[in-house]
Amino acid sequence: MKLHxxxxxxxxxxxxxxxxxxxxxSRQGNRLVVTARREALLLELAREIEANGGRCLPIAADATDGAACQGVIDAAIAAFGPIDLAVLNAGGTPAQRMGATSVEAVLGTMRTNYDTLVNYLCPMIDHMRERGGTIAYTCSPAGAFGLPKSGPYSAAKSAGRVLFDTCRIELADTPIRFVATYPGFTYTEGLADAEVPIKALIIQKDRAVREMLRAIERGWAHHMFPRRIRWPVMLARLLPEPVRRRVLQLAERLG
Ligand SMILES: NC(=O)c1ccc[n+]([C@@H]2O[C@H](COP(=O)([O-])OP(=O)(O)OC[C@H]3O[C@@H](n4cnc5c(N)ncnc54)[C@H](OP(=O)(O)O)[C@@H]3O)[C@@H](O)[C@H]2O)c1
Structure with a gap:
C-alpha cells in the first residue's frame, strides 16, 4: 500500500x-481523520496538517465508548469516502504492580488498551470486508508475555495481539490486511522516563513512526523494533515459562 x-x-x-x-x-497528500479525547490538541494538529497541504477532520471522542467510535467512522466516511487505512493506536502505559493496585485500575488499563482497539476494529472490519484496506494496531513488546511492573498493560496488549492473530486466520479470504507493530521504548508524552530500565533502549518518536509506516506499506503481519528489543523478546518467548520467570525475577531484582 502506497501511503499517498x-x-x-x-x-x-x-x-x-x-x-x-x-x-x-499529511506531507503525502493524504486525507486524515484524527481522533482522541483532547479536542484542543486535535484542533492544533489539524492546523499543522492543513499547513502541510493535507486535509484533516479532527473528532474528539472517547474510544472506550462504542457508539462514539461508530460515530467517528461514519463522520470520516461522510467527509472523505471509504477509509483505506485505520491506525488503531489509542492506549496508555501506566506502571502498575500486582498487589499494589486495584480492581478498578487494572480494568481501567484493559479499557484504555483493549476496549479502545475493539471498538474500532469490529466496525472497521465490516467497512473494509468487501472493498479492502489495512487495519494497523500499535501493540507493544510488553504484550509478548507478562512483565513485572506492567502486568495489566502486558495483559491488555497481549489480548489485542491474540485478537489480531485470529483476524488474520478468519478473514484471510477478505482483502483486509492486519498489521501489528510493536515499538520498543519510545520517547513520547505517554512514556515516563522512570519506567525504562535501561535508557539506551529508548528510541526517538520519528524513528518509531518510520518503522511503523514501513510495516504498514509492506503489509507485514508483525513488526517489532528496534532489533535490540526484538531479539531478546523473541528469545525469551522461546524459553520454557519457569526459566523465563526466573530471568525476569532476576532482572527485576537488579533493576
Ligand atoms: N511510547 C512507547 O514506548 C510505546 C511502546 C509500545 C507501544 N506503545 C503504544 O503506542 C500507543 C501510543 O502511545 P504513546 O507512547 O504515543 O502515548 P501518548 O502520547 O500518551 O498517546 C496515547 C494516545 O491515546 C489516546 N487515548 C488514550 N485513551 C484514550 C481513550 N479512552 N479514547 C481516545 N483516545 C485515547 C490519547 O489521547 P487523549 O488523552 O487525548 O484521549 C493519546 O492521543 C499506545 O497504544 C501505547 O500503548 C507505546
Whole structure:
C-alpha cells in the first residue's frame, strides 16, 4: 500500500506516536481523520496538517465508548469516502504492580488498551470486508508475555495481539490486511522516563513512526523494533515459562 492520497483514520492522535504519524502522513497528500479525547490538541494538529497541504477532520471522542467510535467512522466516511487505512493506536502505559493496585485500575488499563482497539476494529472490519484496506494496531513488546511492573498493560496488549492473530486466520479470504507493530521504548508524552530500565533502549518518536509506516506499506503481519528489543523478546518467548520467570525475577531484582 502506497501511503499517498489515501483516507486514513488514526486513533490516539492527540499526542505521541499517533500525532507524529499524522503529521508525517499529511506531507503525502493524504486525507486524515484524527481522533482522541483532547479536542484542543486535535484542533492544533489539524492546523499543522492543513499547513502541510493535507486535509484533516479532527473528532474528539472517547474510544472506550462504542457508539462514539461508530460515530467517528461514519463522520470520516461522510467527509472523505471509504477509509483505506485505520491506525488503531489509542492506549496508555501506566506502571502498575500486582498487589499494589486495584480492581478498578487494572480494568481501567484493559479499557484504555483493549476496549479502545475493539471498538474500532469490529466496525472497521465490516467497512473494509468487501472493498479492502489495512487495519494497523500499535501493540507493544510488553504484550509478548507478562512483565513485572506492567502486568495489566502486558495483559491488555497481549489480548489485542491474540485478537489480531485470529483476524488474520478468519478473514484471510477478505482483502483486509492486519498489521501489528510493536515499538520498543519510545520517547513520547505517554512514556515516563522512570519506567525504562535501561535508557539506551529508548528510541526517538520519528524513528518509531518510520518503522511503523514501513510495516504498514509492506503489509507485514508483525513488526517489532528496534532489533535490540526484538531479539531478546523473541528469545525469551522461546524459553520454557519457569526459566523465563526466573530471568525476569532476576532482572527485576537488579533493576
Ligand atoms: N511510547 C512507547 O514506548 C510505546 C511502546 C509500545 C507501544 N506503545 C503504544 O503506542 C500507543 C501510543 O502511545 P504513546 O507512547 O504515543 O502515548 P501518548 O502520547 O500518551 O498517546 C496515547 C494516545 O491515546 C489516546 N487515548 C488514550 N485513551 C484514550 C481513550 N479512552 N479514547 C481516545 N483516545 C485515547 C490519547 O489521547 P487523549 O488523552 O487525548 O484521549 C493519546 O492521543 C499506545 O497504544 C501505547 O500503548 C507505546
Amino acid at each position: 492520497q489515501k483516507t486514513i483514520l488514526i486513533t490516539g492522535a492527540s499526542s505521541g506516536l499517533g500525532r507524529a504519524m499524522a503529521v508525517e502522513l
